[in-house]
Amino acid sequence: MNDIIKQIRTDLRLSMNGAVSASMRDKGVNYRMNFGVGIPRIKQISEKYGKDKQLAEILWSEDVRELKILATMIYPLEEFSIEDANKWISVNLDQEMREQLCKNLFQYLTYADVLVEDWIKSESEDIRSTGYWLFARLCIVKSEATDRVNAGDLLDSAITDLKGESLMLRQSAVNVFKFYGRLSDSNASEVMQKVSRFEVSTDSLEKEVLSMLKFEFDME
DSSP: OHHHHHHHHHHHHHTOOHHHHHHHHHTTOOOSBOOOOOHHHHHHHHTTTOOOHHHHHHHHHSSBHHHHHHHHHHSOGGGOOHHHHHHHTTSOOOHHHHHHHHHHTGGGSTTHHHHHHHHTTOSOHHHHHHHHHHHHHHHHTTOGGGGGSOHHHHHHHHHHHTTOSOHHHHHHHHHHHHHHHHTOHHHHHHHHHHTGGGGGOOOHHHHHHHHHHHHHTTOO
């Protein structure tokens, strides 16, 4: 296993982009190590090693951007439990890592809907953001799991979190409206009904969200 990890690190060093790494640090993306390697290249490296639970867990434990992303790509879906999912999101995630987790791993899990419903009830804003983003990913890939999520509760929760202090939380909540509404005209109507009170709101953010959704669903 040590030889495999050493080879992965060598692959990353050979693909290192110092300018990208420095730019990420300047934007507040902080890891013990960041090689600045692009996602397509990380994907190529992951294909050399196949699916491997033990390797994925070791890579995820490292505070290295590329190793964590690799871990999301090589973990066998059938061996990834709800307990694993909760453990993996218990660390502070930046938006890139949140997206990679949802895109490469979470959206394919048979219990993805359970994760969404559990996470949007969390007291942690970061975990709620991940729940919203996972639901958006399920909508993007048109997963049947979206039908198992209680849409009414989800939309109500997203409306509440529009008032959150976290910009990422607010954006994740808005994504729920957009991607859920894109699935069908009836979904779009359901979203617009939920936010209809924004029409008489004095809150500038609610007004902005309402205007954006009207444009999104061609309901100007």
